[in-house]
Amino acid sequence: MKNPNYPLKKRLASRFLKALEKIKYNMSPSPVSIEEKRRRHRAVRGAAYASMASSVGPRRAWSRALLRKMRERKRARRNPRNADTRFGLNQLCDVVPGGEAMDSRSLLNETAHYIECLVAQVQIMREILHSSSSSSSTTL
Amino acid sequence: MSSRRQRSRQSGASRITDDQIADLVSKLQQLIPEIRSRRSQKASASKVLQETCKYIRNLHQEVDDLSHRLSGLLQSTDADSAQAAIIRSLLM
Numbered sequence: 119m120k121n122p123n124y125p126l127k128k129r130l131a132s133r134f135l136k137a138l139e140k141i142k143y144n145m146s147p148s149p150v151s152i153e154e155k156r157r158r159h160r161a162v163r164g165a166a167y168a169s170m171a172s173s174v175g176p177r178r179a180w181s182r183a184l185l186r187k188m189r190e191r192k193r194a195r196r197n198p199r200n201a202d203t204r205f206g207l208n209q210l211c212d213v214v215p216g217g218e219a220m221d222s223r224s225l226l227n228e229t230a231h232y233i234e235c236l237v238a239q240v241q242i243m244r245e246i247l248h249s250s251s252s253s254s255s256t257t258l
Numbered sequence: 259m260s261s262r263r264q265r266s267r268q269s270g271a272s273r274i275t276d277d278q279i280a281d282l283v284s285k286l287q288q289l290i291p292e293i294r295s296r297r298s299q300k301a302s303a304s305k306v307l308q309e310t311c312k313y314i315r316n317l318h319q320e321v322d323d324l325s326h327r328l329s330g331l332l333q334s335t336d337a338d339s340a341q342a343a344i345i346r347s348l349l350m
Contacts, residue, residue: 202274204276204279204303205279205283205302205303205304205307206304206307206308207279207307209307209308209311210307210310210311212311213311213314213315213318214314221273221274222274222279223274223278223282226279226282226283226286227282229286229310229314230282230285230286230289232314233286233289233290233310233313233314233317234289236314236317236318236321237317239321240317240320240321240324242348243321243324243325243328244324246328246344247324247327247328247331250331250344
């Protein structure tokens, strides 16, 4: 009896095995830290879903959704994440929205704009509070 | 087996130099009230970034406090006067 899934399985297997090879090639030699073990685990799991999605392609909604997620992750990795610890740049990541995914130049530009907006927002809120407290109908 | 990951991470085209960072950071300095006035003695980049984080956290806290007060305001006044106040202040 023919297995109707055989071509799919073949595609899956070849993609997944290639991905595993890549992971193995990029592995650092022992000793292996806990963080490294976690990273490997995540890489293998990612490869599993990636092979599924790319084997099925855009034919199904679930595979399209996975492919979309993969593309977003790839874009984020191409722009270096902020591992830049010079001058304490990485501190900004905690306070600027989206900072963790920005390169250092963008982070500094975004920070300046974010501050200007925050300042304006605070001013508006103060003005509203001030103007409504000066109108006599309010009792707080 | 060598690890290739670390080598490729820093070779991205947008790796910014120390000088470029210092330049952008000095622009930030102008926005931080705490250290803006000391323009003659230029604060170190680390100091500016430290103060920037502190400043942003303070601003977040202010937004939080003001939100609290504004929400109380909305509750205790009738809708009309709150709206009038908002419209007035936006037109100022």
